[in-house]
Amino acid sequence: MEAENIKPWLFRVQPYEGESLSHFLGRFRRANDLTPTGLGKATGLGGAIARWEKFRLNPPPSQQHLEALAKVVGVDAEKLEQMLPPPGMGMKMEPIRLCAVCYIESPCHKIDWQFKVTQGCDRHKLSLLSECPNCGARFKVPALWMDAWCQRCFTPFVDMAKCQKHY
Known part of the structure; x- marks a missing residue:
């Protein structure tokens, strides 16, 4: 078509x-x-x-x-x-990473979180999450994020923010 x-x-x-x-x-x-x-x-x-x-x-x-x-x-x-990495910027295809505090402010996966050089959230000075702190399930690819929660235990991303550590 x-x-x-x-x-x-x-x-x-x-x-x-x-x-x-x-x-x-x-x-x-x-x-x-x-x-x-x-x-x-x-x-x-x-x-x-x-x-x-x-x-x-x-x-x-x-x-x-x-x-x-x-x-x-x-x-x-x-x-x-x-929405793509700049030329020459290395990417991590997995694990998928998340700053739950950023997600609360703007409900989307940020491309910066997947850069190999990214150690944490520069905006909030927090470590990035790569799995649900409640059940340990790794995050699915962002294209599948529909409801802003863990796809295994349904813990909302909002509740995950308290589990991020300062760096």
């Missing part, structure tokens, strides 16, 4: 400041009841969407890829590029 054929029917999702592409793609897909495959077909990017949601950015999205995605999601390609 051509992107232009479905474009008028898509709900727009505004990106948050510092949001990771994984989280944004998940929010966009849920708002429009799309699977990664469905969004891949609409954009002409195929399986790239599913890879990007898992931080598998090798090779990184090209300008052409970002422009194709931008046409469908209604977000400027430059803004999409800001």
